[in-house]
Amino acid sequence: MYRIALFIIFLWSSILSASARESTVSDSINLYLDQAQGVMYNNVSAALLFLEKAEALAENSGEDLRAKVAHNFAVAYYIKGDYDASLEFYLKTLQLYRVTNNKIGIAKCLIGQGLIQQGIDRHREAISFFEQAIKAYKKAGASEDANPAFLNIAISQIEEGKLNAAEENLHKAIALSKKAGRRDVEHLSLNKLGQVAFLRGNLDKAVSYYYQVLENGEEPNNWEKSFAYAGLAEAYLKQDKIIAARENALKAVDYANGVESLWDLERNTLILAEVYAAGGEMAKAYKELKLNKKYKDSLYNQQKLREINLLQLESRESENERLQAENDLVEQKLFINSSITIALAIAVVFLVLLFVLFRKNARQKAQFTRALKSRNKTILEKNELISRRNKELDVSNSAKDRLFSILSHDLRSPLASIQQLLELIKAGGVSQEEQKALLDEMLIQVNGTSAMLQNLLHWANSQLDGNKVKPEEVVLPEKVKKIQTAYFLAAKNKDIDIVHEEPVDAPVVWADRGHLSVIIHNILSNAIKFTRKGRKIKIFYREAGERIFLHIFDGGEGISEEKIEEIKGFASRMLSQVGTDMELGTGIGLLLVKQFLELNNGQLEINTFPGKGSEFIVSFPKAAVKDN
Template identity: 55%
Template sequence: MKRNFSCIFIALLSFLNVHSSVYAEWQQEKDSVAIYVEKGFALLNNDLSKALKILDRADALAAASNDPGDRADVAYAYSYAYYVKGTYDLSLQQYLKAWEIYRKTGNKLGEAKSLVGQGLIQQGIDRNEEAIKIFTEAIEAYKQSGNAARANPAYLNIAISQIEVKEYEKALANLQTALELSRKTGRIDVEHLALNRMAQINFFRGKYDTAKELYFRILNHENPPSNWERSFAYAGLAEVYSAKGNYVQAEEAGIKALGFSKDLESLWDLERNTGILSQVYKNQGKTNEALEYLELNQKYRDSLYNQTKLRAINLLQLESKEAENLVLQSEKAAVEKQLFTNRIFLGILVLAVLLLLIVAFMFRKNIRQKEQFNTQLQNKNQTISEQNQLISRQNEGLSEMNEAKNRLFSILSHDLRSPLASLEQLLGLIKSGDFTPEEQASLLDEMLMQVSGTSVMLQNLLNWANSQLEGSKVNLEEVDLPQKATKIVKAYYLIAKRKNIEIVQQQTKNLPPVLVDRGHISIVMHNLLSNAIKFTREGSRIYISFEEREETVLMKILDGGEGIAPEKIEEIKKFNQRMISEIGTRMETGTGIGLMLVKHFLAINQACLDIKSYPGKGAEFIVAFRKA
């Protein structure tokens, strides 16, 4: 709690020059709100009572003019005065009042300054995380106002809260930003405050010489610091000297700091400085002086605690009242709107009610009978409707199963006839014995290719039939994509070798697994690799590579064929049914089911397919799987 009250005066001094540009256009007037407000700000560090009297004069002028800008500026000045005095509840009321007027009049700069003040209240009662949020919101408001450089007090106060929670590195970064902006805008007061806090951080870290240098830099600055800045700097020097064992110098610095704090009537400074002096006298062996300042320190400490507790309670009550007022205002507006509507339609409503009463009285018995009859009829109709829906769903299921069965038999009868006939012819030729051993070996190779193609076709037909008859069930699990591809490639080694095709798979490391059904991904890879071998020229290569994206992992299969016509690519992407299969480079045929299966299983696994063609060089099939 001790350090939090430092925020009060640091924040106050950081805004003393804010109004210099806002009120410049009124300087020629001898008796104006702007003049009195500026004078009041100038006296806040030295004579608070006199400053309040001047602000009372400004308030009277603002009430007489009834100008929203004047009223907001006076409320903003009062908020600082109450803030210095230590009455947080009144200070927050004025900040909220000023903020509301600035917001309604579209004064973004005024909104930003009022937000900084609200953040200071939160900071003063140890709600540093909440204060940082409000200061950050103020920085954004400064940017929207076109005065981003004037956000230096907000950066300074963010740093103060970060010091309280011991985030020194973040605090130093924000202090450096505040220092740079203060030099751009000519804010000497903010520069002094930032240097004071940098010195304090160095003291906390045990860098006493650096802290001492920074404190003297403030005290010897070409632009003299304010009384509070002197008090803070001398108190800091007293701590540095005491830590280094230079108690005489520590005593001198502490007495100077105490003198400035008495002029300021700052409880926090008085408590801090008496505590430092008590410790200095104790280290010197001056027991009486040490006890004297210890008693004063305890007095100020008790006063701080009691006032802080009371202010925190007042703040919570004020927040509750503000919320209650907002609710009441909203309810009031709703009631007024409703009353306006009622006045317009009151006569119509009265006539309508009378008419309804007469009709209800005349047809009461008839209506009851109709209601009973309608209820019974509705119940019966609902029962019939439910039964019809059940029968309809069952018929649709039976129809789909019957259609799938017919499609399965049609495909089996059509697509098995051709390869079996070819095998029968080849066996007949071999049996005739009219061929040399070399020709027989060639025929056996041809038979092997036919058997392999037929096997792949049967597997695809079975997969397709299963998905049609039983529905597609997905069992998602993590799958290592390169490892799975390696297994599939091995299965096609001999088939590729017979066409003198080399399959080159990219070696990858740290590729994340994908989320997919392990059986479905096997079907997809088998069909894509089989398709690539089918259309790759003899002696060419097939490349398999992988690429990690933000949410997906890509598998790319690039064949060594002639590419695919654009219209064929569109056909593959658009149609979800069996297509006419193209002839391969060695006259291989297919069923046209493979790519249909690929698209089907990719869709139910939430993966997608893309196709790119490089005329004369090949076609690339790209599959995007979700990361696990």
């Protein structure tokens, strides 16, 4: 009895200890979540650090805790402007909440998915998600918690120009947020009412709404302040109150930097540039325009990737639904076949007693087997046909995606440079001599861009023909020189000197002209992207055996051996790295280089020199050798 009592005491203490540990872990996770929520709208990076700690602890916890952590990650990445990561966490959260049938959680995920749709300007789809969320909150008996849904419907309606409907929904959002104690939603709704008033030309009313946010009894967060100060700057600029506009625009940019929101930074730097220009401070205006272009390019790249990723996600969901329907049909057929088999077994037992009917039943069974084999053969043939068609669709979609990505990747930068030069000349902030120099630079850029466009159109036509290669004789230095002019301004803006050593006897290669252009564009673009300001890019040639080698040596810090192995080994789009001047890419450049080199019997070598730069070497067959 004594031993049994000791065992019971030990078992009970173990249970209590395990329960205490579980409670401690849960308390720690909630503490990190509270800390993350406290700084999320003021410092996203700090919030993400707290969430990573919570995620590590919640790994072995229940679905509800893991869902709370995932939902906070989704919100943080949305504020940061990283919609890909935000969508991933919203879908993960939705899956966890469905397991526990958490209706409020499911409604929050519907709002999150609507925000992602809204972020890529798919406002009808976004409104549909928000309306579903409102219904979900109502079914859960928490109608007042739907206040963010009404706010976000209004935001989409503003983008669609439906100002009356937007104003009505904003007032609903404010009324519900007061019941739910959501001051943040109230602040955001007042900001949007200010925007509606501004769009209607009622500047005094707009200013009044923005000050209601800034002078609220509960201090707004940095995200809300950023929008309010930006709105005040716009309104004062319209009223020609340049000093007040300048003061508020500077505050708006400072708060946007604190939040690390790309959308706010892009909007606020453009407003500040307009204020500087109105005040005659053209140098400062040009500086802010350059910053605005960086943020705009970053948002453009992210939006294109988000659109592609979202379409791929919808395609996968549609395919899953189709496969599930087919699976249900197969299970139904299996059930029917199983029933038939049981009936046949009973018939066989009965036919043992009735030998006369046994032979007839045997013949029927043989006929059934043949019919079943015939059906199975038909199913296999149909599956093979579906598989072939899916592969053809994948090839077609891949070609289309590459086409749009290439056009955005190679045309955006030169056109943006030309636009900036035109804006400077139009603003009248440059002298006649400076204007002449700018026009000369613009002519060089236009000529280079025109040549680039011709090459891209040539490549696009080849893509529509299904990656057909049309090799011909190409004078390699002439091709490089033409492409180099397209990057004249990009190199000049970074004070980069491109040293092109043209040989006396210009080497002629055997390659597809359009593919060759894409290869050189991407390698030279990457060289400029990763070269430090004030350094050089060296281009030279070498002949060895029956091949011509093109060397492009950048002035960066050198690429790691691990990255070289990654470049050589990857077979799909890889994550693009940020350049030395915060340049962003689409992540497909080197993939296209590898694909087109393979199609043209070309080769790629990469050498690294830490602290000095990286050397990319591409080689092609000599024109006389052609393609063996």
